[in-house]
Amino acid sequence: MRLESTPDLEAFRLTVRAFIAEHTPGTKVHTGVRAPEPELMPAIRAWTAALYEAGFLGIDWPAPYGGRPDAHPLEPFIVAEEIARARTWPPVGAAALSAAALIEFGTEEQRDRFLPRIRSGADVWCQLFSEPGAGSDLAALSTRARREGDGDGAVYVVDGQKVWTTNGQHADMGYLLARTDPDASPHRGITAFALSMRSPGVEIRPLREITGTTDFNEVFLDGVRIPAANVIGEVNAGWRVAMSSLGHERSGVAARGTELLATLEDLAALAERTPAGAGSALDDSATRQTIGELATRVRVNAALVALAQSRMLHGTEQPADAPIGKIFFSELNHDLVDFGMRLQGTDGLLTEGDPGAVADGWWADAYLYARAYTIAGGANEVLRTQIAERGLGLPREPR
Numbered sequence: 001m002r003l004e005s006t007p008d009l010e011a012f013r014l015t016v017r018a019f020i021a022e023h024t025p026g027t028k029v030h031t032g033v034r035a036p037e038p039e040l041m042p043a044i045r046a047w048t049a050a051l052y053e054a055g056f057l058g059i060d061w062p063a064p065y066g067g068r069p070d071a072h073p074l075e076p077f078i079v080a081e082e083i084a085r086a087r088t089w090p091p092v093g094a095a096a097l098s099a100a101a102l103i104e105f106g107t108e109e110q111r112d113r114f115l116p117r118i119r120s121g122a123d124v125w126c127q128l129f130s131e132p133g134a135g136s137d138l139a140a141l142s143t144r145a146r147r148e149g150d151g152d153g154a155v156y157v158v159d160g161q162k163v164w165t166t167n168g169q170h171a172d173m174g175y176l177l178a179r180t181d182p183d184a185s186p187h188r189g190i191t192a193f194a195l196s197m198r199s200p201g202v203e204i205r206p207l208r209e210i211t212g213t214t215d216f217n218e219v220f221l222d223g224v225r226i227p228a229a230n231v232i233g234e235v236n237a238g239w240r241v242a243m244s245s246l247g248h249e250r251s252g253v254a255a256r257g258t259e260l261l262a263t264l265e266d267l268a269a270l271a272e273r274t275p276a277g278a279g280s281a282l283d284d285s286a287t288r289q290t291i292g293e294l295a296t297r298v299r300v301n302a303a304l305v306a307l308a309q310s311r312m313l314h315g316t317e318q319p320a321d322a323p324i325g326k327i328f329f330s331e332l333n334h335d336l337v338d339f340g341m342r343l344q345g346t347d348g349l350l351t352e353g354d355p356g357a358v359a360d361g362w363w364a365d366a367y368l369y370a371r372a373y374t375i376a377g378g379a380n381e382v383l384r385t386q387i388a389e390r391g392l393g394l395p396r397e398p399r
Helices: 007-023 038-053 075-085 095-105 108-119 238-247 252-273 285-314 321-349 358-373 380-391
Strands: 125-128 144-148 155-162 173-179 190-196 202-207 216-227
Touching: 007 075, 038 108, 075 252, 095 108, 095 125, 095 173, 095 190, 095 238, 144 173, 155 173, 155 190, 173 238, 190 216, 190 238, 252 285, 252 321, 252 358, 285 321, 321 358, 321 380
Parallel strands: 125 173
Antiparallel strands: 144 155, 155 216, 173 190, 202 216
16 A cells, blocks of 8 residues: 555666666565674675665755755655565665764764765664663663763774674674763763774674574674764753654665565465365365455555655654554464464475475575564563553553
8 A cells, every 4th residue: 555656656666666667676586674694795885886876776865965855755765665566675774874874963074974985885883772781771781981081082992792783794884873971861871973893802603593594683792982073962961862853764674564565465475376175285274264364454554554654754653653553464474474384384384405305495484583673672572562652642550
């Protein structure tokens, strides 16, 4: 479901679709927010640069940095949808998040330094927020940054550990949150930094997940020295920087609905070619009812996406919008791939590379990864509490 359709937007969509078909770096084999293999990175960097150069990324950036202020506000959503529809790679890393922070809070020197390198694909960014004891409760982060020196030579010395850093192994730069005032209240005393991932004292350890891939990383910071000129925004005001930049990560919601629709189509095709009795699984009324129920939920998800887009564009967002959308999407995504696994019976246990694996083990990989969506961006249990407290105004549970 699209928020609106005009001839200009449809023409833009067809232009984007044709560009992707001509320049795509290939099909994205695994579902979800996944890290590419190292040998794919040169092609993905070039692909990212091409999207920026064509005006399909950074659309809402200021004009001096390549943005198009006269563009229709739905264009970023269309680009995200078309990339997902083509099942190809979106830009890798946290460039959109980092650019939003730099554009709103960075100095002119920082924007001149970092934004062109994002556009050219020279710098891949990663997000250094979560910690072993500060995931959904980000304000509990304990990584410390202490200032040394004054003037142009001033630096911040950082010690701590980050975790669940997607694409950290490929990143050139990190968007880091660290505590600069340990005596301040949890949401204060945090500062945002631009960190070179090549700095001495940065150690990246890939985490092998149940899927067999290494999408996430631990990042250890041991006496890492960051120039004071790399502080984004004001010292001790990093919470505001982070929350504002997270609020700009909007176009991804459009891709989610497209991904679910593609999975639904794959599920129906899987049922049609799965033998059952004298016919296929799709001949069974219970199977058809389950797929029908899932299809209904996919359409509801599309309606939620359209509602969220409308509110974003009109400045009428509500505190519960993002948590509701994320919960609905992540649980529906799980149920889609779970039914795909059950349709296959014991063959569903076959994984990538196993002889006879359906779609080369795509369903098994998607099933194992599905739980990540229920945790990433805030665990669903935590988000339900946010909906109750911030969206519905319900009282907090006594502690």
